[in-house]
Amino acid sequence: MNKIRTATALTTLGLVAAMMAGCASAAANPGDNSAEGDTAPVSELRLGYFANVTHAPALVGLEEGLFADALGDVDVTTQVFNAGPAAIEALSAGAIDATYIGPNPSINTFIQSGGESARIIAGAATGGAALVVREGIDDPADLEGTTIATPQLGNTQDVSARVWLADQGFETDTSGGGDVQITPTENAQTLTLFQDGQLDGAWLPEPWVSRLIVDAGAHVLQDEADLWEDGEFPTTVLLVRKEFLDEHPDVVADLLKGHEAAVQWIADNAAEAPAVINGAIEKETGKPLADAVIQRALEHVSFSVDPHADTFQTLVENGIEAGTQKEGSIEGLFDLRLLNEQLEAAGAEPVSAAGLGED
Numbered sequence: 001m002n003k004i005r006t007a008t009a010l011t012t013l014g015l016v017a018a019m020m021a022g023c024a025s026a027a028a029n030p031g032d033n034s035a036e037g038d039t040a041p042v043s044e045l046r047l048g049y050f051a052n053v054t055h056a057p058a059l060v061g062l063e064e065g066l067f068a069d070a071l072g073d074v075d076v077t078t079q080v081f082n083a084g085p086a087a088i089e090a091l092s093a094g095a096i097d098a099t100y101i102g103p104n105p106s107i108n109t110f111i112q113s114g115g116e117s118a119r120i121i122a123g124a125a126t127g128g129a130a131l132v133v134r135e136g137i138d139d140p141a142d143l144e145g146t147t148i149a150t151p152q153l154g155n156t157q158d159v160s161a162r163v164w165l166a167d168q169g170f171e172t173d174t175s176g177g178g179d180v181q182i183t184p185t186e187n188a189q190t191l192t193l194f195q196d197g198q199l200d201g202a203w204l205p206e207p208w209v210s211r212l213i214v215d216a217g218a219h220v221l222q223d224e225a226d227l228w229e230d231g232e233f234p235t236t237v238l239l240v241r242k243e244f245l246d247e248h249p250d251v252v253a254d255l256l257k258g259h260e261a262a263v264q265w266i267a268d269n270a271a272e273a274p275a276v277i278n279g280a281i282e283k284e285t286g287k288p289l290a291d292a293v294i295q296r297a298l299e300h301v302s303f304s305v306d307p308h309a310d311t312f313q314t315l316v317e318n319g320i321e322a323g324t325q326k327e328g329s330i331e332g333l334f335d336l337r338l339l340n341e342q343l344e345a346a347g348a349e350p351v352s353a354a355g356l357g358e359d
Contacts, residue, residue, distance in 0.1 A: 048099030051284035053206040053297040054125045059280035061262035070258035083152030098240040102156030111328035119335040123307035125236040132218040133201035140168040146200035149185040154324035161203035162322035206297035234308045309354035
């Protein structure tokens with residue numbers, strides 16, 4: 001039977017019902033220090049996400065109508081991305097208002113904009129990333145002279161790969177040189193290239209880890225969970241454009257209600273969730289995942305609204321070491337006030353910004 005791991009922050013019975021019924025007033029006033037919302041109504045929220053298992057709350061929220069229920073008269077329009085830097089480009093250009101995304105691109109846009117671009121308002125997923133390799137590579141030393149893929153230069157898995165390889169004594173660079181060549185590649189193409197023998201491995205999120213294992217005969221050389229305390233590291237967060245948050249905190253609060261409802265739905269519907277998530281992936285990619293792939297993928301991902309803010313300073317240091325981001329402060333990256341007001345109203349424990357913003 002498929003096993004879906006969900007953090008306890010959203011396992012309180014009746015949580016979603018309490019949020020939906022009891023938080024209308026909180027939405028209009030997110031906190032004493034928050035900016036006052038613009039009185040002009042907004043009719044649309046433009047949401048980005050990836051067709052990945054690590055973005056399952058987005059997939060479920062859309063498939064089950066949970067965002068539509070929470071947002072009411074505000075329409076949700078969507079845009080699907082392959083990796084974080086492309087989503088950040090759209091967010092920075094004002095083409096989307098919020099996106100599910102990895103932590104490293106979130107850090108990058110915050111630092112590069114001097115803290116003016118966006119805020120993380122919730123976590124979504126932890127775990128679900130690994131380095132998978134071809135037959136014959138059984139030890140890190142076997143990687144010398146090989147070529148591995150990552151989803152995009154500077155995305156969360158790309159940074160993880162570069163830092164881990166450096167820890168193994170390998171040199172890499174952002175132009176594809178070094179002891180191990182890193183080739184940023186779109187995930188579907190990575191699968192094809194690996195099957196054709198043109199790649200030796202890849203550091204990927206789910207379900208692509210499981211696809212390479214089940215569909216292409218790869219095996220795990222390094223599970224990223226083994227590199228973090230308690231195996232918990234943020235894979236996906238919910239990021240909102242700062243201007244949109246400042247002007248429409250009520251709409252952002254409703255988005256959070258839909259997001260929390262989606263996380264709770266996954267926890268409450270473990271038997272049904274794989275089919276719903278797989279159906280959403282099929283809509284975006286044109287092909288469903290094999291049952292073995294979706295089951296394995298979900299066993300390696302946990303879903304929670306906690307963004308694990310305490311890991312983000314380490315992520316900053318990793319990005320700098322990888323050469324994919326600038327140095328800078330991430331103080332203020334998180335605004336968890338709306339989330340915590342809703343959690344507290346539902347009788348759940350608040351989550352921490354770890355001194356890196358408002359909570």
